Amino acid sequence: MLESLRPELERRGLEDDILRITQTLVARKKSLNALTPSHCLPPEILTEIFALCVDAAVTRSEDDGLYSSESDPPLTSPYSWIHIIHVCHRWREVALQAPILWCNIIWTPAVNIACVSAMLERSKQCLIRVTVLAIDKPGRCPAFPLLKRILAVISGHLSRAVSISITLPGHMWRRLPRINCSDLSNLTVLSLSSFGFNSKTSTIFNGRAIPNLRYLSLSRMSLNWGNPALRHAKYMVKLVLNTVVTKAILTTLMELTGLRHLDLSGAFTVFDNAELEALSCHIPLPHLTFLRLSGGSLQITHLWRTLDIPTSTPVKLEFKVNDGNSLNLPTSSMRVAHKLKEMFNADKTHIQSLSF
Structure with a gap:
């Protein structure tokens, strides 16, 4: 009786192993992608990311009351995004060559x-x-x-x-x-x-x-x-x-x-x-x-x-x-x-x- 069930048990065990390995592989790929160095990103993608930072900084400064004559200075500056060009030489060069920023x-x-x-x-x-x-x-x-x-x-x-x-x-x-x-x-x-x-x-x-x-x-x-x-x-x-x-x-x-x-x-x-x-x-x-x-x-x-x-x-x-x-x-x-x-x-x- 046990001999007849062994192939089925082995098959199920292999399927479980394959599922576990597949899930581990997907998780490792996500971690690998997250660790991709920024210097590998093409300038076009970096520029798009920087543009999003600019829009976010301007929006936050508006929400904090930059344009209100009666408010205190805003918590964030519309130019706070400029700090990103101090991260590395390459980021600075990309930003300086992107007029849209x-x-x-x-x-x-x-x-x-x-x-x-x-x-x-x-x-x-x-x-x-x-x-x-x-x-x-x-x-x-x-x-x-x-x-x-x-x-x-x-x-x-x-x-x-x-x-x-x-x-x-x-x-x-x-x-x-x-x-x-x-x-x-x-x-x-x-x-x-x-x-x-x-x-x-x-x-x-x-x-x-x-x-x-x-x-x-x-x-x-x-x-x-x-x-x-x-x-x-x-x-x-x-x-x-x-x-x-x-x-x-x-x-x-x-x-x-x-x-x-x-x-x-x-x-x-x-x-x-x-x-x-x-x-x-x-x-x-x-x-x-x-x-x-x-x-x-x-x-x-x-x-x-x-x-x-x-x-x-x-x-x-x-x-x-x-x-x-x-x-x-x-x-x-x-x-x-x-x-x-x-x-x-x-x-x-x-x-x-x-x-x-």
Whole structure:
């Protein structure tokens, strides 16, 4: 009986041995791959790894509050990734020969201007993203002289900029010199912000067309609605304004028919009392996927009714109760109800979101 079972037992034992050896072989291969020396990696793969390090460092510094005027210095620097080029001579050579790694130009008064100059040189002819944040802090040198120097360094390269973000105190905006740049055709993102108090929009970009601008953000900046950055921006898909919103916004929105994201907040003076009594125009925004209006209740509800947008567009209305007359709220509520009735009658199945 045992003799007849022996071949089967031997077969099972061999199968178990083969399975165990196979599992050991797979584990050893994984360990071997993990121990492959970095100097065996081709430059292309090293460059891709370094690029991921750059993106991660910039993202962490943003999350830590690099661009917040009221925060402490971020826990991580957007340039912390540069330590990897000190690992060995080969890594340094690969990084220095990869222009894509040097395209995120981020300057604060804590960043040496010579370092920015070196980065611009190493980026060669690649498109760049520029972020400037100047804050006067106790115990430090005044930021404005450094700001003028860095703008002089950067201005010669702005024709390569796809993104420009500048955040300054109001008093610096008023003193900011004009930037000498005749070509902004590569620029798709422009963000200008003032903190402390409202400031006049700098003249640095006035008179210059930005034909491919897709995203414009202005915070606490008074606005020249005739600025070429707003007019004739046929590719703009996102507009975020925290400023005084005047009647000129209607003409601007008429031209931005491809707009997908609209966020307006601040003091609204779009309609006079007579215009608030009746709809005088309709502005078609057929591609809009998000709308936020924050301001005086009568003004923003009337503007909302003026916009001809898809019923599926999420809408957020924020009424400012200190807009001068709390008695406006009942009237505003009636107009909201009227607009909702129109939406329900048009297509109630596609209404996604409406919040107050």
